[in-house]
Amino acid sequence: MKNLIIASTSTLHGSGYLEYIMPELETHFAHCQMIVFIPYARPGGITHDEYTEKVAQTFARIGKEVVGLHTFENPAESIKNAEAVFTGGGNTFLLVSELYRYGVMEPLAEALTNGTPYLGSSAGSNITGLTMQTTNDMPIVYPPSFRTLGMIPFNLNPHYIDADGQSKHMGETRETRIKEFHAFNAVPVLGLREGSWIEVKGERITLKGELSARLFRQGLDAVELETGCDLGFVR
Amino acid sequence: MKNLIIASTSTLHGSGYLEYIMPELETHFAHCQMIVFIPYARPGGITHDEYTEKVAQTFARIGKEVVGLHTFENPAESIKNAEAVFTGGGNTFLLVSELYRYGVMEPLAEALTNGTPYLGSSAGSNITGLTMQTTNDMPIVYPPSFRTLGMIPFNLNPHYIDADGQSKHMGETRETRIKEFHAFNAVPVLGLREGSWIEVKGERITLKGELSARLFRQGLDAVELETGCDLGFVR
Numbered sequence: 001m002k003n004l005i006i007a008s009t010s011t012l013h014g015s016g017y018l019e020y021i022m023p024e025l026e027t028h029f030a031h032c033q034m035i036v037f038i039p040y041a042r043p044g045g046i047t048h049d050e051y052t053e054k055v056a057q058t059f060a061r062i063g064k065e066v067v068g069l070h071t072f073e074n075p076a077e078s079i080k081n082a083e084a085v086f087t088g089g090g091n092t093f094l095l096v097s098e099l100y101r102y103g104v105m106e107p108l109a110e111a112l113t114n115g116t117p118y119l120g121s122s123a124g125s126n127i128t129g130l131t132m133q134t135t136n137d138m139p140i141v142y143p144p145s146f147r148t149l150g151m152i153p154f155n156l157n158p159h160y161i162d163a164d165g166q167s168k169h170m171g172e173t174r175e176t177r178i179k180e181f182h183a184f185n186a187v188p189v190l191g192l193r194e195g196s197w198i199e200v201k202g203e204r205i206t207l208k209g210e211l212s213a214r215l216f217r218q219g220l221d222a223v224e225l226e227t228g229c230d231l232g233f234v235r
Numbered sequence: 236m237k238n239l240i241i242a243s244t245s246t247l248h249g250s251g252y253l254e255y256i257m258p259e260l261e262t263h264f265a266h267c268q269m270i271v272f273i274p275y276a277r278p279g280g281i282t283h284d285e286y287t288e289k290v291a292q293t294f295a296r297i298g299k300e301v302v303g304l305h306t307f308e309n310p311a312e313s314i315k316n317a318e319a320v321f322t323g324g325g326n327t328f329l330l331v332s333e334l335y336r337y338g339v340m341e342p343l344a345e346a347l348t349n350g351t352p353y354l355g356s357s358a359g360s361n362i363t364g365l366t367m368q369t370t371n372d373m374p375i376v377y378p379p380s381f382r383t384l385g386m387i388p389f390n391l392n393p394h395y396i397d398a399d400g401q402s403k404h405m406g407e408t409r410e411t412r413i414k415e416f417h418a419f420n421a422v423p424v425l426g427l428r429e430g431s432w433i434e435v436k437g438e439r440i441t442l443k444g445e446l447s448a449r450l451f452r453q454g455l456d457a458v459e460l461e462t463g464c465d466l467g468f469v470r
Contacts, residue, residue: 170248180278
């Protein structure tokens with residue numbers, strides 16, 4: 001039975017790393033001693049070790065051990081045996097490239113389908129969708145495919161942000177970018193604002209956190225979904 | 236002899252399409268009757284015809300005819316014979332995919348190297364760099380390669396925007412994204428603010444417009460370059 005928390009962001013403004021969601025994570029990881037951390041997305045280019053250390057310090061507060069996937073000789077095998085998995089944010093192109101390079105994409109999908117508790121934030125959430133094509137990240141490396149884990153039957157746009165009516169910047173708004181995606185793709189996209197997350201329990205998919213989320217579907221007007229909403233109809 | 240105008244944006248806030256740069260374009264295209272327009276980037280998903288019509292209306296004001304590259308049976312051949320070329324903005328992943336699909340990337344690079352006057356804006360500017368890896372766009376389609384025209388020996392980040400110190404949004408700033416690019420790539424990146432453009436005349440590359448631009452190089456602090464600056468040292 002699937003058991004995932006898929007968060008828009010790791011960090012809220014003015015708050016510590018994962019702080020806003022820690023009570024939720026205590027329950028989520030209650031039956032695990034050790035969490036395997038996937039540091040591949042390397043935010044700001046930090047090393048795997050630096051990133052893992054930061055995550056280890058955070059989870060030490062709730063008595064969990066954290067080990068970086070990069071420290072195992074056979075990452076694919078380690079994912080199969082993991083008690084729990086957390087994939088942190090950073091660059092989604094890099095994360096997806098590394099998951100393919102180390103042959104982790106498929107065993108990870110299999111493990112999550114079989115019930116390994118999972119936490120994703122930002123890029124680590126992006127990969128739970130059907131494809132990574134609604135990421136906000138720069139294509140700093142060329143992945144062999146844009147296909148991702150498909151743990152939910154739609155795509156995500158983490159760090160979703162509404163257009164700023166006061167801005168004089170002419171770059172595309174997030175909504176325009178997603179509209180461009182829908183000119184070529186039928187996959188629904190959920191714009192997940194910072195502080196929101198999705199809970200997946202078996203086949204049940206629920207919007208959590210204090211905010212509403214914005215749902216984009218090909219050929220339809222975007223709609224706001226209230227927190228607590230059952231997302232089963234999004235496919 | 237190369238002859239390019241590479242603009243950050245087509246449109247400034249509160250001003251018409253290409254309006255801010257039209258005096259420059261009158262000189263740039265002075266000896267051309269007809270401009271071949273590459274509409275592949277399809278901003279907001281508009282059709283090739285709609286996009287070409289918008290551009291045709293704009294250039295009619297300075298007495299130029301515009302024809303869309305999508306109307307030719309053999310786009311690669313048409314590029315070779317073009318008097319002048321303009322590539323408009325939109326989605327860079329889509330633009331690059333279509334340039335490869337229609338076999339236009341190579342003949343376009345050849346034509347520009349041989350002196351065909353070129354205008355690029357936004358996505359149409361991105362492709363003049365070595366790769367499209369510092370685009371801001373979403374990967375809505377999967378291009379066969381990230382390599383682009385290489386008309387300048389560096390990459391661009393069009394619509395460059397400084398971090399907003401007041402923002403509570405935790406998504407990566409533009410500067411952080413470019414830093415992530417430099418964790419894996421040695422190519423310099425010029426952050427080109429809206430209203431700035433680069434002029435390429437033969438081997439001379441000059442920053443134009445009213446604003447400074449921000450230069451990012453691997454392992455070095457970012458620096459501001461004043462308008463009028465000779466960009467020959469950036470490689």
